[in-house]
Amino acid sequence: MSPSKGGIRYAESVTREEVEALACLMTLKCAVVEVPYGGAKGGVAINRGDYSPAEVERITRRFTTELHRRHLIGPDVDVPAPDFGTTAGDMAHIKDTYMQLEGQSVFGAACVTGKPVGQGGIRGREEATGLGVYFGIREFLSNKAVAAGAGLPTPWSVAASTFAIQGLGNVGYWAAHFIAKNGGRVTAVGERDGTVLDAAGVDVEALKAHLVAHKSVAGFTNGDSPSLVLVADPAAVLAADVDVLIPAALEGAITSANAHVVRAKVVAEAANGPVTAAADDVLTARGITVLPDLVLNAGGVLVSYFEVSKALAGLRFGRLTQRAEEAAMENLLSTLQNHGITITDRDRRRLVIGADERAHVYSGLEDGMCAACGETVKVAAEKGISLRIAAYYTAVSRVANALGSRGLWP
Ligand SMILES: NC(=O)C1=CN([C@@H]2O[C@H](COP(=O)(O)OP(=O)(O)OC[C@H]3O[C@@H](n4cnc5c(N)ncnc54)[C@H](O)[C@@H]3O)[C@@H](O)[C@H]2O)C=CC1
Numbered sequence: 181m182s183p184s185k186g187g188i189r190y191a192e193s194v195t196r197e198e199v200e201a202l203a204c205l206m207t208l209k210c211a212v213v214e215v216p217y218g219g220a221k222g223g224v225a226i227n228r229g230d231y232s233p234a235e236v237e238r239i240t241r242r243f244t245t246e247l248h249r250r251h252l253i254g255p256d257v258d259v260p261a262p263d264f265g266t267t268a269g270d271m272a273h274i275k276d277t278y279m280q281l282e283g284q285s286v287f288g289a290a291c292v293t294g295k296p297v298g299q300g301g302i303r304g305r306e307e308a309t310g311l312g313v314y315f316g317i318r319e320f321l322s323n324k325a326v327a328a329g330a331g332l333p334t335p336w337s338v339a340a341s342t343f344a345i346q347g348l349g350n351v352g353y354w355a356a357h358f359i360a361k362n363g364g365r366v367t368a369v370g371e372r373d374g375t376v377l378d379a380a381g382v383d384v385e386a387l388k389a390h391l392v393a394h395k396s397v398a399g400f401t402n403g404d405s406p407s408l409v410l411v412a413d414p415a416a417v418l419a420a421d422v423d424v425l426i427p428a429a430l431e432g433a434i435t436s437a438n439a440h441v442v443r444a445k446v447v448a449e450a451a452n453g454p455v456t457a458a459a460d461d462v463l464t465a466r467g468i469t470v471l472p473d474l475v476l477n478a479g480g481v482l483v484s485y486f487e488v489s490k491a492l493a494g495l496r497f498g499r500l501t502q503r504a505e506e507a508a509m510e511n512l513l514s515t516l517q518n519h520g521i522t523i524t525d526r527d528r529r530r531l532v533i534g535a536d537e538r539a540h541v542y543s544g545l546e547d548g549m550c551a552a553c554g555e556t557v558k559v560a561a562e563k564g565i566s567l568r569i570a571a572y573y574t575a576v577s578r579v580a581n582a583l584g585s586r587g588l589w590p
């Protein structure tokens with residue numbers, strides 16, 4: 181199925197088999213959130229920390245050139261995006277290289293997503309996967325049967341729950357940011373060189389700033405919190421005593437060898453494939469609910485799809501409608517006022533807001549995540565299967581329907 185979609189990762193451990201498996205997962209992920217793309221993935225086996233920014237740029241541009249020579253990149257072929265170890269800046273270099281090679285095609289910006297906004301990116305893509313993880317956890321656990329099945333209180337609420345996060349990169353940071361913004365307490369964060377534990381709550385913004393500045397959790401004080409504990413073992417986060425554990429680094433974090441240490445009631449797969457099949461069996465046998473990656477981290481590709489649509493239309497979402505929506509609301513409020521209803525300046529400021537690009541993206545993201553979670557829960561209940569199998573069932577059915585109804589010619 182083409183065009184295809186998926187991220188490019190820079191990780192020393194990346195292998196061809198891993199990329200092939202992740203590409204397959206992307207096909208199904210696109211189907212789950214109704215993104216009309218096939219699946220793809222790319223990888224370069226480097227640890228970017230070993231190279232200067234100029235060297236990483238050269239690697240990125242050479243990699244893009246090789247993709248181009250093999251006809252493996254382009255708006256109607258394959259559209260890469262960021263993944264583990266890659267950034268918006270790398271996507272800008274991919275776009276620029278592609279545009280140089282293609283002779284500045286007007287649709288060139290649609291050759292890659294996750295670009296900086298100034299390079300034709302879309303507002304909201306940077307945080308999309310993490311925000312989608314937040315929406316997904318909220319939607320799954322707001323379902324009474326799912327929450328009760330995990331041994332959580334019903335009704336469940338983010339604000340009354342505790343969270344542990346493995347990996348405070350793009351996905352992990354934004355998931356933590358929106359969880360904290362909505363009142364949830366993040367009490368454990370695991371990074372490359374250690375785990376930060378604080379029952380009173382980890383200040384996610386301060387920890388992120390510390391990691392950016394020092395590339396290490398060492399020396400983090402959490403505002404001199406007396407309950408802070410720093411542990412040198414990055415895997416200690418997996419044993420945190422929380423309601424929801426969010427692995428958001430690499431695949432294979434939870435295996436049959438360590439699944440027994442998990443104390444969370446729910447494992448929310450923000451990363452791709454963080455729970456091995458054998459570990460899934462152990463967690464399920466222990467009554468721990470797994471929210472599957474296929475649905476939970478699909479917000480990234482969904483908003484990437486919005487970014488491609490923006491590039492192909494050559495127009496920012498909301499540009500034609502924002503002011504018109506505000507004028508319509510102004511008219512409505514004035515009419516109400518003429519009929520004797522008092523509208524305060526505060527009401528007016530709150531109500532007269534047309535949807536800008538970010539508002540459009542958040543709306544589409546929330547809608548897509550709610551629909552995918554709802555369908556997954558419905559299929560799981562109807563067929564008496566796990567959420568993961570239900571997500572696969574929906575995705576495989578959609579792909580089969582698309583291929584079957586297309587037929588075969590010549
Ligand atoms: N970026 C995206 O839009 C999407 C990413 N994903 C998946 O989410 C996962 C994370 O991706 P990103 O956040 O983009 O990568 P990233 O490179 O921005 O962040 C990864 C983070 O994990 C940390 N990390 C590495 N090894 C660790 C360990 N052993 N313990 C704890 N932390 C460790 C890194 O230091 C880094 O902060 C990957 O599995 C990726 O495939 C899935 C959907 C979309």
Ligand SMILES: O=C(O)CCC(=O)C(=O)O
Binds near residue numbers: 259480
């Ligand atoms: O945004 C995209 O196109 C791809 C995101 C991705 O790599 C993933 O969902 O694993």
